[in-house]
Every structure is written in structure tokens, then in C-alpha cells.
Amino acid sequence: MGHSAQHQGGSPRGLPQIDTRERGAPKDGQPQVMDRRLFMQLLVFQVPAGTSISGGQEALLSALREADIPSVVYADVNDPRGIALLTFSEDPAIFVDSVRPLFEAEPMRNWTLRPELTMIGRTYSSGYENDLAFWLLDRPRQTVLNPEWNWAVWYPLRRSGSFEQLEPKEKGGILREHATIGRAYGEQNLAHDVRLACHGLDANDNEFLIGLIGAELHPLSHVVQAMRGTVQTSQYIQQMGPFFVGRTIGRNRGPQE
Numbered sequence: 001m002g003h004s005a006q007h008q009g010g011s012p013r014g015l016p017q018i019d020t021r022e023r024g025a026p027k028d029g030q031p032q033v034m035d036r037r038l039f040m041q042l043l044v045f046q047v048p049a050g051t052s053i054s055g056g057q058e059a060l061l062s063a064l065r066e067a068d069i070p071s072v073v074y075a076d077v078n079d080p081r082g083i084a085l086l087t088f089s090e091d092p093a094i095f096v097d098s099v100r101p102l103f104e105a106e107p108m109r110n111w112t113l114r115p116e117l118t119m120i121g122r123t124y125s126s127g128y129e130n131d132l133a134f135w136l137l138d139r140p141r142q143t144v145l146n147p148e149w150n151w152a153v154w155y156p157l158r159r160s161g162s163f164e165q166l167e168p169k170e171k172g173g174i175l176r177e178h179a180t181i182g183r184a185y186g187e188q189n190l191a192h193d194v195r196l197a198c199h200g201l202d203a204n205d206n207e208f209l210i211g212l213i214g215a216e217l218h219p220l221s222h223v224v225q226a227m228r229g230t231v232q233t234s235q236y237i238q239q240m241g242p243f244f245v246g247r248t249i250g251r252n253r254g255p256q257e
Contacts, residue, residue, distance in 0.1 A: 021033050021035045022035070022036075022037060022125040022136055023132070024125055024130065024131070025127070025129060027130065032129070032132040033132075034136060036090055036133075037123045037124065037137075038090055038122065038123045038136060038140050038141070039089060039090070039091075039094075039121070039122050040121060040122075040123075040140065040196055041086070041087055041095050041099070041119070041120040042086050042120070042244065043087075043099075044076060044083075044085075044113070044117035044118065044244060045082065045085070045111040045112060046079060046114060047081045047083060048081075048111070051110065053081060056111070057083060059105075060073060060083065060085065060102070061073055061249075061250040061252075063102050064085075064252045067098055068252070068254050069098050069102075069252060069254055070087060070252060070255075071085060071086060071088075071251065071254065072085075072144050072152075072251050073251070074086070074244075074247060074248055075246060075249050076245070076246055077217075077246060082114075083111070084117075084244060084246050085099070086152075086154075088141065088144070095120075117242060117244050119154055119156055119202070119244070120198060120209070121196025121197055121201060121202075122196055122198070122201070123135070123136045123137070123195075123197075124136075124195075126175075143192050143193075143213050144194065144211065144213060145251055145253060147251070149192065149213045149214050150248040151216060151246075151247055152213050152220075152247075153212040153224070153243060154209070154244045155210055155240060155242065156198060156202055156204070156209050156240075156241070157208050157240045157241075158205065158208075159207060159237055160236050162236065163232070163236040174236070177230050177232070178227065178230050178232045181226055181227060182227075185223045189214075190214060190216075190223070191214045192214060193211065194210070194211035195210060196208065196211075197209075204239075212224070217245070217247075
């Protein structure tokens with residue numbers, strides 16, 4: 001897999017060499033290395049009273065199709081006048097260059113943003129991925145665009161500083177416990193996750209952003225409940241939420257990057 005020259009040059013004398021590439025498990029005896037990742041952003045709005053919610057939804061979906069922006073539009077379960085927009089791309093400039101202009105037009109320009117529910121993150125590798133490109137780029141898209149999985153719960157979280165002070169072996173065991181539960185829900189088609197890092201991107205200093213996607217809402221709540229008993233959640237999660245709960249009302253696949 002290709003990589004840019006900026007990662008291969010020597011570092012200034014006395015300074016550490018910085019490598020921002022993603023890494024997966026060795027494949028055919030060769031290391032998997034990529035300098036690509038998917039950025040995803042969730043924006044949540046409230047449609048003003050006295051205006052048509054269904055008309056606003058159709059206007060947004062039409063604008064997304066016209067601009068060919070990869071996206072999912074949700075009806076906000078907890079706000080009868082709420083609409084949310086999930087967009088994603090390898091190039092984060094899409095959020096400024098393509099998504100932002102949508103809200104300069106009627107009727108979206110009159111919608112009220114709920115900044116406490118704005119979420120943004122990037123896919124990342126754990127070092128164990130057998131197919132790095134699939135896990136970083138394809139799987140998140142396939143998960144949110146699956147026409148059979150219309151329910152979603154999105155939330156940010158931050159671990160406590162004490163977690164980062166643990167020895168790698170102990171940290172790995174804690175993460176495996178968490179991952180095993182998530183994998184069980186996925187294998188039984190109950191809940192599928194999108195895991196993003198948001199270090200330095202989140203307004204409230206959260207570190208990770210989680211999307212739980214599925215055909216039914218109850219299993220998405222159930223997996224959050226099941227995770228409460230893990231060592232990571234019970235001892236090392238400093239903050240979770242706020243939670244956004246939505247049901248898909250439209251999708252646009254967008255161009256293939």
C-alpha cells in the first residue's frame with residue numbers, strides 16, 4: 001500500500017520520528033500500512049415550529065442527492081422536530097466545502113443547530129486488522145448505508161487518564177473483553193458498531209465516537225447495558241454521551257472514492 005514521502009524522511013536531530021499512518025496485521029508476510037482513513041460527522045438540527053418537517057426532510061435529501069454527498073439522514077427519536085445528518089469522506093474538507101453550503105439555502109438555513117449533539121471522528125486501526133483498507137474505509141460506509149439497518153445510536157466517550165497508565169498487557173485484556181461482547185452482537189446481527197477516534201476534534205475533549213447501527217432499536221440499547229459490566233466501562237470511562245437516537249429516513253451513497 002502506498003504512503004506519502006512525508007512519513008519517510010528523517011526527523012530533526014534529537015526529536016522522535018513521527019509516523020501518522022494506520023497499521024494492520026501482517027498480510028502475506030508483509031506489514032499493512034495506510035495513510036488513508038474515513039472522517040464522519042453528525043450534525044443535529046431542530047426544524048422551527050410553523051414549518052413543514054416533511055418538506056424540510058425532502059429538501060435536504062434532494063440537496064444531498066444533487067451535491068452527491070455520501071450521507072444518512074435520521075429522524076431524531078427524542079425530538080419530534082429533530083433531523084440529523086451524517087456525512088463521511090476520506091477528505092474532511094467535505095464538511096466545509098460541500099456540507100456547509102447546504103445550510104445557506106432554504107429551508108435549511110432556518111434550522112437550529114444543536115451543537116451539544118455535534119459529533120466528528122476518524123476511523124483508526126488497532127494493529128490487528130486482517131484487511132486494513134476494509135476496516136478503515138469500506139466497513140463503516142457499508143454499516144451506515146445498509147438498507148436493512150435503519151436504527152442508530154451515536155455517542156462520544158472519554159476514558160480516564162489512569163487507563164493510559166496501565167501496562168500494555170493489562171490494557172489489551174480490558175479491550176479484548178469489550179471487543180468480545182461487541183463482536184457477539186455483530187455476529188448475531190443484533191448491533192453493528194462504527195468506532196471513530198475524535199482526539200482534538202471534539203468540542204468537549206472526548207476521545208472516541210461510537211455508532212451502534214441495527215435493524216431494531218432494543219439490541220442497540222441492550223449492548224450499551226451489557227457493556228456497563230466490563231472493566232473498561234465500569235472503571236475507566238470518565239464520560240459517555242450525550243446520546244443521539246435516530247431512525248434512517250434517507251441515504252445517499254455518493255461517489256466512490
